[in-house]
Amino acid sequence: MIKEPHNIIADSSFYLCFLDDINDPDFLNRIINRFDFYITPTIEHEIQIEKSVSLRENPKMIRIGKYIDFGEILKPFLSKKTIDKGEHEVIGLGFHFFRIGIPFYLIIDDDDARTFVRKNLSYLESALHGTIGFIEICCCHFKVFSKKETIATFNKIERSKFRISKDIMNIIKNRVERC
Amino acid sequence: MKDDDELEVIEKYIILLVGVVDRPIPSFTHLEKEMFMLSKCFPIIQEYFNFEEYHYGPYSLALQETVQEPFYYEDAFKIEGNKIFLSDGGKKEFNKIVHEGQSDKYASELLSALKLIRELYDKLSVDELLFVIYNTYPESAKFSSVSDKYLKDSKFRERYAKSLLHKGVISQEKYNELVV
Numbered sequence: 001m002i003k004e005p006h007n008i009i010a011d012s013s014f015y016l017c018f019l020d021d022i023n024d025p026d027f028l029n030r031i032i033n034r035f036d037f038y039i040t041p042t043i044e045h046e047i048q049i050e051k052s053v054s055l056r057e058n059p060k061m062i063r064i065g066k067y068i069d070f071g072e073i074l075k076p077f078l079s080k081k082t083i084d085k086g087e088h089e090v091i092g093l094g095f096h097f098f099r100i101g102i103p104f105y106l107i108i109d110d111d112d113a114r115t116f117v118r119k120n121l122s123y124l125e126s127a128l129h130g131t132i133g134f135i136e137i138c139c140c141h142f143k144v145f146s147k148k149e150t151i152a153t154f155n156k157i158e159r160s161k162f163r164i165s166k167d168i169m170n171i172i173k174n175r176v177e178r179c
Numbered sequence: 180m181k182d183d184d185e186l187e188v189i190e191k192y193i194i195l196l197v198g199v200v201d202r203p204i205p206s207f208t209h210l211e212k213e214m215f216m217l218s219k220c221f222p223i224i225q226e227y228f229n230f231e232e233y234h235y236g237p238y239s240l241a242l243q244e245t246v247q248e249p250f251y252y253e254d255a256f257k258i259e260g261n262k263i264f265l266s267d268g269g270k271k272e273f274n275k276i277v278h279e280g281q282s283d284k285y286a287s288e289l290l291s292a293l294k295l296i297r298e299l300y301d302k303l304s305v306d307e308l309l310f311v312i313y314n315t316y317p318e319s320a321k322f323s324s325v326s327d328k329y330l331k332d333s334k335f336r337e338r339y340a341k342s343l344l345h346k347g348v349i350s351q352e353k354y355n356e357l358v359v
Contacts, residue, residue, distance in 0.1 A: 068288040072220035073295050076311035077343075079352040096291035112350040119347035120299065 004141075005127070007097065008035045010107035011090045012046035013162070014131045015055075019047060021160035025054065027145075027153055031135075032060050034144050038104075039063050040071070040093055042086030070096060077120075079112055087113035094124050103127075107134050109163070132157065132164055136172050140179035150176050187251045189227050189241055191276050192217070194255055194265065198273030199293040200301070203262035207243070208235065208305045210263055212312050213296050214242055219316075220292055232321040236312055302346065310339040314357060333358070 018028035032055075039049070039061055049055050049063075070092025071083075078088050087110050094106040094117075106127040108114050117124050129137065132154070139150040154173055157164065196214060197204055204210050215237040218225045228239040246256050246263060255269035265273060280286030300308060306329075313320050313329040320326035328335045340357040343349045349357070 067221075067285055068292050069220045070288075070292060070295065073216055073292060073299065076315040077299065077348050077353065079350060079356055081352065082350075092295065095295050096288060099291045099294060100287050112352055115350060116348075 005103035005105050006035050007102055007104040008037045008107060008134075009040075009090050009093050009097065009104055010037065010043070010131075010134075011087055011109060011113070012043050012085050013109040014107045014134070015043070015047040017131050017157060017160075017162045019052070021162040022153070022156040024153070024156065025052070029054055029058070030144055031138055032058055034138070034142060035060065035105075037061050038093060038097075040086055040089035041066050042071070042084075042089050046086055064093065074116075077116060082110055082112045085110060091117060091121070091124075094127065095121060098124055098127070105129055105134060105137070107131060130164075130168075131162070132169060132172050136176050136179075139176055147176055147179070185227055186245065189245050190249050190251050190255065192224060192227070193242065193246055193249075194252060194269055194273050194276060195290070196293050196297070197256065197263055198265045198270060199290060200297045202301070203259075203264035204297075205301055206261040206305055207246075207263070208308060209300060209303075210246065211238055211242060212236070212308050213300050214239065215312070215319075216296050216300065217292060221289065232319050232323065234322065234324045236309060236323055236326065237316070237319045299348070303348070304342070307339055307343055307346075310336070310357075311343070 015028065018024050037060055044063060047055070049061070055061055069089070071086070071089035074088040074092055075083055082088065087108060090106065090108060091113060094104065097104045104127055106124060107129055108117070109130050114128065117128055135150060135153065138144040139147060145153070151173060154169060154176075158169055192214070196210070196217065204213065214228060215230050218228055218230055228242055230237040230239045249255055252269065252272050254266050255272055257264050257266045257269070277290065303311065309325070310329045313323070313326050317330065320330060329339070337358050340349070340354050344351065344354045
């Protein structure tokens, strides 16, 4: 039997979607409480974890520190914008989890970072999801949310500054309605 | 001058880098720059390798000398042309080092870092390798006799950036940053 991943490595846009874009930290906390989230130093900084008690003190938010900085290995290949968002650290940690056989979801929204994974570390692709796709998994597979709550959140995300194409959003909404 | 203990540590790191994937390291330049990348993500090893700016960018004399004349693991390395790989004895040492490190919670992170470095940097040509290293760490070009080609010459910059783009290791956005 394949073990279901309960370990999540997410980029900053995942957290910021709930904290900033739709201003619904409770929705985020419900997801976090269901899984173990591994958070890298740049992502900690990007989401200002120190300012949020609920994130900072949540034992499900595992801060991995910088004993070995996997992201440094990826820096020469990624754009400044992608590095500033901490995507290099997220990909590097994903590679480590894959190598040591820990099942995980890798949540990356940045197009360049996703393309890099597909072209260079293609074995990580099966773990790779975007924020919207992962919310779908939370609803349909892990039952963290009802369909109604999920669609309502998708509608909020669509109206926010979070970047997602209408086509992809419609496809995922349809899948949620049918799951 | 390195003392005996330091030499043994250096040799172990080289054995790990060479042995972590089952193919030779493509060249001595790759060996130097890949270990340099390890020193960037795992700075503790800098004290062993002492990377310094040199004609071809970051260079460790200890690394070069050790792989050519190892002291502790005498027959660990084989060199054919430019390629460096482990002998059968070297492979045994690799397995022994990995086994010994199983109780060290950071050893698996080290192996992942080494493997990721080999996955990404082995596939670069020497020119592409120097191009990405100089552009990411321009301070390493301080005493370089070749860095202008990689940092200042727009024709060469475009050539190397284009070949990295075609290989799929950089994005269009990174390409645009590199050819500016």
